[in-house]
Amino acid sequence: MAITPQWKDELRARITLSTLVMRSVKLTRAGREWKGCCPFHDEKTPSFYVNDQKQFYHCFGCGAHGDAISWMVDQQGLQFMDAVKELAASAGMEVPAPDPAMARRAEARASLIDVTDAAQAFYVASLAAPGGRVAREYLERRGFSAAVCREFGFGWAPDDRQAIPKALSQFGEDMLEGAGMRAANDQGERYDRFRGRVMLPIQDARGRVIAFGGRILDKRDGVAKYLNSPDTELFDKGRTLYNLHRAAPAARQSGRVVVVEGYMDVIALANAGIADAVAPLGTALTEMQLELLWRMVDAPVLCFDGDAAGQRAAMRAIARALPLLAPMRSLNIVRLPAGLDPDDLIKAQGKAAMERLLASPANLIDTLWEFERDAQPLATPEAKAGLKARLMAHVETIADPEIKGLYRRELSDRFSAFAYPPRPPRPAFQPGQRQPWRGGSPPPPPGLSESARVQLSGMMAGGQRQGLLTAVIAGLTRFPQEINRHAEALSSLARLDREAASLIESLFELAETLDSRGLSAICSAQGHPAPPADIRYAFLDEGNDPGAACEELAEAVSLLVERPALEAALAATISRFDSDPEGSFAEQNRLRTQLTAVEERLKAFGRRKASQSATDDNAA
Incomplete structure (x- = not known):
């Protein structure tokens, strides 16, 4: 017979919940209820209430809620069945056995508890006996107080292969072996599992001894420093x-x-x-x-x-x-x-x-x-x-899908900051200032051309992004080996930005025909996107170092992708404001801070390119 909802209702009806709770929590009467400080979180003003009529407790501070069974599980730390058995015993009820086999196993477990209890008493007595002197000295050297030794039940297993059956003669060999106290070798000889060790009882959530752990005093070759009981019906x-x-x-x-x-x-x-x-x-x-x-x-x-x-x-x-x-x-x-x-x-x-x-x-x-x-x-x-x-x-x-998404975003942000750190911006050009020159005669002091000034104004106004996208596509046609490196980022951008999707999809369709050795980077009848006429980037300049150009191209891809991803995340966060205002507000602040940082990087990138363009114009 299984434990039915009706049986649990009868159990709850026989238990006065406030009496059960008051064993460990101080409660005072509050009308038809009882109140006190919640045991599940630290508080000074009572917010924990117990209602005997409705048979539940509730904390308005931390949200803890439950009945008598959940109290025994959550506050006393018992397993569900142990909680049911303890409550049933106090209520004078019989716990229905799930089936005869389970009942037999429960009976066997109860018998094995008798074995482990008797073994614990034997080990404690052995520690106090003259033969346990070396173990007592070890515990003293470790600095364990007498109170701690008593509380944790330290004992001593004599270095004798047959000590347990002599001391626990009321139990047969099968029970001793079933409790993990005895073992047998290949020849069938049975012997004590624990010998010459300081012993500790291992207890379940109710404090019952279910197994043992033993530690040797001196290091010996081939002997484990710590030895635990094997898995048994109890353990x-x-x-x-x-x-x-x-x-x-x-x-x-x-x-x-x-x-x-x-x-x-x-x-x-x-x-x-x-x-x-x-x-x-x-x-x-x-x-x-x-x-x-x-x-x-x-x-x-x-x-x-x-x-x-x-x-x-x-x-x-x-x-x-x-x-x-x-x-x-x-x-x-x-x-x-x-x-x-x-x-x-x-x-x-x-x-x-x-x-x-x-x-x-x-x-x-x-x-x-x-x-x-x-x-x-x-x-x-x-x-x-x-x-x-x-x-x-x-x-x-x-x-959990929500946690998975948050972990993916957080770890991706950390990886991007680590793998693609922002480069320090180059000093802005000042009229009359000479720029560093790597070779040959230094150029005359450059001025800012009209076309460069228009370009710079457009970038500072935030309109640089579409030109940057076109330049990135053109850069990838010049360095086709970089497409695989940025494929995931560009795919993400295509999902978030419909205007960019067609250009990126065209690039991927032509990717198999890319040949950087040809006169044209894309060898197909369809041609390839032309570089923007009004924007100059180092990764489009044939004379620039390819390694530096590819790194600059990577920075441009990062700038392109981060902003729409953050904008999409911000929109999703705003949409759940009604259900989670506090969490949504905090997440919005974090995302807006990241968006501001990306905008600043984008502007710095644009200013740097405009400055370089102005320098090149004057040099020409």
Whole structure:
């Protein structure tokens, strides 16, 4: 029998929600409701209300909303079925078993919990016994206080292959092996999985011992430093976060959860008074672990070593997170100084140094950009193109369409600023000033010709763009090898600018017949677009250096494409003002700032070309 909506309604009816909430939140009567400070965000004025008649809670500050079951899941950190079972037990209801097989598995799990509880008691007693002296000395050297050792349940596994069956004789071999306490070799000999190790219990969200982790005291060849229980009916390492049952309540107070690399890092932070830390268990963060973290906070803080291994771990976590990103759901990343783990940093610089790092983490997109930018040298156009390809490959994994579009725009902007930085404008020509001359006799002092003055006035008035487009097309017919380089940008321009579309499409249609060795750049009966008669650009000048001309051509393409793209983005942002006024307003400001910058670049480009044209006219 499955859990039906009717059964859940009966469960809610038997639970007084305000009584449940008041176990952890102070509430006061407010008419027919109860009110208090919200446990899901930091506030001083109560905005959290509980309504027993309607059987829900609601926060007018952060929007938290739910019933008794969601309270146990979101505030207590339980899995759905665990929350249902706990509420049903308090309400005197039987939880319907989904089917007989599931019921048998639940019974087996309950029996295995007895095994792990007994094993934990044995390990704790072994630590306190004379045989645990070396382990106690190790914990003292690590600086772990007695209170922290008790809280985290440190124990000791004697270096004895048969210690567990002797101590837990009430359980058969099958149960001991089913709980992950015993293993067998190829010869069928059974032995204790954990021997000669400092032991830590691994607990579920309810604080029940479901597995163990053990650390050796001295480095030994061929022996793993850390050893965790295998996956069992109780324990799935990909769905478990170490210390979750302690960190979840602390995270509700701090508004933060810190993810470190291992459980000893968690305990080092707790020893220093930082209680909101968890760790995966010997694997990279999984999708399920990320979901557990996002239930607690919008942006968990991932804390990694600053070395290359830490960088790779951060990128693995980011790659797992990208497909799962959603509005108000992201990651923050802290990189420790190279060679230091949290324990080392705290011992060397104190808790304040760790808190400073946690208070100013990098966000996900900054970390992604910096990692890929620094992944390899970017000295060639091909390497730069590889950077863009890697960034866009990450973007394509994002499932949420809005976030994908924003990431694509932001990373494209960063790439353009990096790969095509604006060149410093050349000094404007002043009458009577001599221009630098590379060879031969310097020309006489030039004056501004009438045609150049008209051209400059047109550019300054903003009418230069259509002439620039025509010049770019003509430049590409002169340098046909550059068409592939700019094909994506020009295609984007054609989609956004109908006036430019026909010219760009004609260029692409003729691209296969381009031959830069011929007298005409396009060898076809249709001919090719003529250069504009009234505008001069270096990439149209036969005497100019081809490399410099191609770079100037690239700058011109960038200027052509950026403005209509920004205008389209601005129009889309304005259209959603009614549904998201605050976000739309902020995005409009950002886009208008970028548009102003593009306009200034376009004007500077035009002034520079007009100045060069004037110089050439006077030289002639």
